[in-house]
Amino acid sequence: MIPVLLIFSDWALFFLRLAVGMIFLFRGWQNLKNLKKNGGDFARINSKFIKASGITLILLEILGGSLIILGIYTQIIALFFALEMAAVAVWKMAKGHKFFGGYEFELLLVAANLILATMGGGFFAFLF
Numbered sequence: 001m002i003p004v005l006l007i008f009s010d011w012a013l014f015f016l017r018l019a020v021g022m023i024f025l026f027r028g029w030q031n032l033k034n035l036k037k038n039g040g041d042f043a044r045i046n047s048k049f050i051k052a053s054g055i056t057l058i059l060l061e062i063l064g065g066s067l068i069i070l071g072i073y074t075q076i077i078a079l080f081f082a083l084e085m086a087a088v089a090v091w092k093m094a095k096g097h098k099f100f101g102g103y104e105f106e107l108l109l110v111a112a113n114l115i116l117a118t119m120g121g122g123f124f125a126f127l128f
Contacts, residue, residue: 013115013122020112021069024081028061057084074121075128082113 035058064077089106097103
C-alpha cells in the first residue's frame with residue numbers, strides 16, 4: 001500500500017461511482033428502448049415472473065444508475081447491482097459462455113459494486 005495515495009480514495013470512489021452509474025443508466029435505457037426485442041427474449045422463457053423481473057431490472061438500472069450518479073443510496077443500490085450482475089455471470093457460466101467475451105464484464109461490475117457497497121460513494125455522496 002502506498003499511504004500517500006490514500007488521500008485520493010474519496011475521489012477514486014467518486015469516479016468509480018460515476019462510471020458504474022453511467023454504465024447501468026445507459027444499459028437500462030438501451031434495454032428500455034429495445035423493449036420489444038427484450039420482451040421477445042423473455043417470452044421465449046415463458047414465465048410471467050421472469051417477464052416482470054425483466055421490466056423491474058430495467059427500471060432498477062435506470063433509476064438506480066441515476067441515483068448512484070447523484071450519490072443517493074449508493075451503497076444500497078450497489079448491493080442490488082452486485083447481486084444482479086452475479087446472477088447474470090452465473091447464468092452465463094451455466095450456459096457455457098467463455099470468460100473472455102462472455103462474463104468477464106459482469107464479474108468486473110460485481111467487484112466495482114461491492115467496492116461501492118462496502119466503502120461508499122466517495123465525495124458528493126449524500127445518503128448511504
